[in-house]
Amino acid sequence: xxxxxxxxxxxxxxxxxxxxxxxxxxxxxxxxxxxxxxxxxxxxxxxxxxxxxxxxxxxxxxxxxxxxxxxxxxxxxxxxxxxxxxxxxxxxxxxxxxxxxxxxxxxxxxxxxxxxxxxxxxxxxxxxxxxxxxxxxxxxxxxxxxxxxxxxxxxxxxxxxxxxxxxxxxxxxxxxxxxxxxxxxxxxxxxxxxxxxxxxxxxxxxxxxxxxxxxxxxxxxxxxxxxxxxxxxxxxxxxxxxxxxxxxxxxxxxxxxxxxxxxxxxxxxxxxxxxxxxxxxxxxxxxxxxxxxxxxxxxxx
Amino acid sequence: xxxxxxxxxxxxxxxxxxxxxxxxxxxxxxxxxxxxxxxxxxxxxxxxxxxxxxxxxxxxxxxxxxxxxxxxxxxxxxxxxxxxxxxxxxxxxxxxxxxxxxxxxxxxxxxxxxxxxxxxxxxxxxxxxxxxxxxxxxxxxxxxxxxxxxxxxxxxxxxxxxxxxxxxxxxxxxxxxxxxxxxxxxxxxxxxxxxxxxxxxxxxxxxxxxxxxxxxxxxxxxxxxxxxxxxxxxxxxxxxxxxx
Numbered sequence: 001x002x003x004x005x006x007x008x009x010x011x012x013x014x015x016x017x018x019x020x021x022x023x024x025x026x027x028x029x030x031x032x033x034x035x036x037x038x039x040x041x042x043x044x045x046x047x048x049x050x051x052x053x054x055x056x057x058x059x060x061x062x063x064x065x066x067x068x069x070x071x072x073x074x075x076x077x078x079x080x081x082x083x084x085x086x087x088x089x090x091x092x093x094x095x096x097x098x099x100x101x102x103x104x105x106x107x108x109x110x111x112x113x114x115x116x117x118x119x120x121x122x123x124x125x126x127x128x129x130x131x132x133x134x135x136x137x138x139x140x141x142x143x144x145x146x147x148x149x150x151x152x153x154x155x156x157x158x159x160x161x162x163x164x165x166x167x168x169x170x171x172x173x174x175x176x177x178x179x180x181x182x183x184x185x186x187x188x189x190x191x192x193x194x195x196x197x198x199x200x201x202x203x204x205x206x207x208x209x210x211x212x213x214x215x216x217x218x219x220x221x222x223x224x225x226x227x228x229x230x231x232x233x234x235x236x237x238x239x240x241x242x243x244x245x246x247x248x249x250x251x252x253x254x255x256x257x258x259x260x261x262x263x264x265x266x267x268x269x270x271x272x273x274x275x276x277x278x279x280x281x282x283x284x285x286x287x288x289x290x291x292x293x294x295x296x297x298x299x300x301x
Numbered sequence: 302x303x304x305x306x307x308x309x310x311x312x313x314x315x316x317x318x319x320x321x322x323x324x325x326x327x328x329x330x331x332x333x334x335x336x337x338x339x340x341x342x343x344x345x346x347x348x349x350x351x352x353x354x355x356x357x358x359x360x361x362x363x364x365x366x367x368x369x370x371x372x373x374x375x376x377x378x379x380x381x382x383x384x385x386x387x388x389x390x391x392x393x394x395x396x397x398x399x400x401x402x403x404x405x406x407x408x409x410x411x412x413x414x415x416x417x418x419x420x421x422x423x424x425x426x427x428x429x430x431x432x433x434x435x436x437x438x439x440x441x442x443x444x445x446x447x448x449x450x451x452x453x454x455x456x457x458x459x460x461x462x463x464x465x466x467x468x469x470x471x472x473x474x475x476x477x478x479x480x481x482x483x484x485x486x487x488x489x490x491x492x493x494x495x496x497x498x499x500x501x502x503x504x505x506x507x508x509x510x511x512x513x514x515x516x517x518x519x520x521x522x523x524x525x526x527x528x529x530x531x532x533x534x535x536x537x538x539x540x541x542x543x544x545x
Contacts, residue, residue, distance in 0.1 A: 027358050027387060028373020052387075053435075076432030078371035079334050083432075090430040101419075103434035104357060105391040112388055124396055128415075128468035129438050134424045178378045179359045180386045236375050243370045292379060 001171035001203065004223045008196070008272060011222040012038045015192050019068075020159040021048040023190065024057060026233060027181030028078065028241070032164035032196045033057050034229030034273045040064040041268060050158060052107045052182065056232065056249050059083040060267070062097060063259050069098035071156070073107045080246055084253035101135050106153050111182050113155035114189025122150040161190035163215060164230045166237060168195050169203045172220025175212040178236030187215045196224045198238050209296065226273040228284070239287040310525050312478045313544045314533055315497065317343060318525040319476050320404070320450050328401040329353045329394075331440050334372055336450055337404035339533070339543045342368070346532055355394060357436040359385050368542060391436070395443045403444030403471075405437050406451050409462040412490050412511040414449065414469025416441065417462035424464060434466050441467035453477040453508035460511040479505045481522070485514075495520040 006014075016022060016039055024032050036057040039047075043066075049058050050071035055078075061067055063085035075086050089097035102110065105125055113121035122141060132138040132151070141152045163183045168174040174195050176183060187193045195215065200223065206213060232242035232249075253259045270276045277284065310318075313336065320340035324330060326349040332341050342365075345352050354363045358373035362382025369377055378384055385393075394400060407416035408431050418437060422428030441447055449472060451457065469489070475482040480496040493505060493515040506513045538544050 028371050029358070029375070072433065074432050074435035075430075078373070082430075087430050091427060093426065095426065101433055103438040104387065104436040105395070105439040108387050108391050125439050125442060127442060128465065128470060130419075130424075130465045131434060131438060134419070134464070177384075178375065179373050179384060181359065181373075182387050184386065185388060234375055236378055240375060241371065241373075246371070289375075 001169070001217065003170045004172050004217070004220060005170050005200065006222050006224060008034060008038045008224045008226055011194055011224050012042055015160055015194060015222060016042075016044055017159070018044055019046040021050060023050045023156075023158040023161040023186050025051055025161065025181055025183050025186040026164055026230070027052060027179055029179040029181065029233065030164040030176065030183065030230050030235060031055055031057055031233035032162050032229055033231060033233065034226045034276070035162045035194065035196055035224075036061055037267045037276070039066060040263065050156060052104055053078070054083060054086060056083070056246065059085045059249075059253060060263065062086055062089055063253070063256075064263055064267070067097060069100065071100040071102075073102045073104045077246060077250060080250050082250075084250070085259060088256070100137065101131070102138070102153060103131060106138065107156075108182055108185070110153050110156035111185035111189045113153070114157045115185040118155060120152045120154050122152050125151045156189055158186070158190040160192040160194065161186045162194045162196065163187055164196045164233075164235070165214070166197065166235055167199045167201045167205070168197045168220075168223050169201055169206050169217070170223060171203070172215070172217035172223045173203070173206045173213055174215040174217075174220065175206060175209070176214040177212060180214060184214045187219050192221045193219055194222045194224065195220050196226055196229050198227050198229070198235050200225045228277055229273050231283070231287070234287075237289055237292075239284070239289055242283075242287055310530050311544060314530060315525055316450055316476050316478060317533065317544060318529050319481070319522070320448060321347065321529075322523075323446075323448055323474060324349050324352055324402060327351045329355060329399055330402040330404070331355050331357070331395065331400045331444055332404055333406070334369055336543050337406075337448075338368055339538055340404075340450070342537045343529065343533060346537065347529065353382075355390070355400065357387065357390055359387055359390055361385060361394070368538060391439060395439055398443065400440075400444045401446060403440035403447050405441060405447055405449055405467060407437075407449070407467070408457065410449060410451065410458055410475065411462040411469070412460055414472030414475065414484060414489075414491055415462050415465045416449070416467040416469065417464045419464040419466045421463055437467045441469070441471060444471060446473040447471045448473060449475045451475070451477060453479050453505060455508055455510055458509045458511075479508065481520070490514070492516055493519065495522050497522055498524070
């Protein structure tokens, strides 16, 4: 099997281009901050950033000037409040960020269509709401069998999708447990796929538990190993979500100067995730997961 | 509100208890974070041990040890009955009609229970940009009963919302800090159906952007029982994150 391992720097340099539609997925869980930071360091411009919940990582990328457009369904700091760089961009007169807005189900449906190589996906949604008025790409279709009016959303086919995961082998067979979000659909919808993992394991480890594989290596272009690459998001079984940092971000991002200072120190001021971890002493001890190992199953026949 | 030593409870505790009582044993409940999540934990610990908690992040039958600070908290995974993709959550569960109760909140709620979580002001050039729908607009359409738990405030309850993110068609009850509103069976307009002790209709009206009509007579509110308050304070929210 092909060895697709590379550094984050090499991978972003070769696979993420100015103007691309980029998806860094992960619903609360497994959001790849390490990749977002490398994209910022390499100064990518004009990106269309798509994901359900832009979260802190897209707030940082918007602040760093990477984004031209945001495609999303919920742009807040979960449990805390606003994404301030996002709000500044959208509330400025005129706005400096284009928006294309759906609901979660709408975004999931777009990736389902993309992953199934269909032009659109039908869903029973949006009746009585103003969301289709705000986004003309949400249309209505008649069911050819029952005549029922259904909503339809267009397929999302990202240029590149970045998925964080617990482990993969060197050819990109990727195993995820805990919340899976839309990681699989996003990977299959995408033209190029980068997998970033906590650990590279032997192919035999993957083969010992094939039901755990969410994304097969045949769909993956590059495998990057960067432990703690999802922080302040989390990796089940590896480290907890840094809820304190999510709360702290509210204050950091409220002020443009303090946000810039954060980027200077923790993004531009380091070379990679190992450097980032050195800048955050005590973090690993504070967030490291407790063990809770399941027994596994019998695959015999 | 007059309180004696034995019945002293906070408004958040009252709202939480009233929300918990809306859940029937066996219900499948699509839940967010904060007070509604605590209400679900209380219902499960009291009259609804067979309820199922479902989170849009993919956890089904979750029994979180900590009140989740986010909707995708790792504690929702540990010990839950099933963890599935979001495609499964929205298609197999929600759109397929498996959800009885959905909890929603919002920056603005109008007289028909429509919710705005998108913008204050015009969409193209908003005064305040809010987070958007998330899963709310589909929960509002597909959960059999939608419950809103929020505080009455003139700005939060305008006659007409600036943007309809989630429709009010399935709203069954609005549990506020002053009383309860329910939709009129004919018009769909939210009417006052119960007031908490010590609150007047005039006070409720002052905090609402439309002319409030009341059911006659108003219903009685069964105030929180000591065992419910004890459970909330000692077991379910010992750090008082939500019931302060």
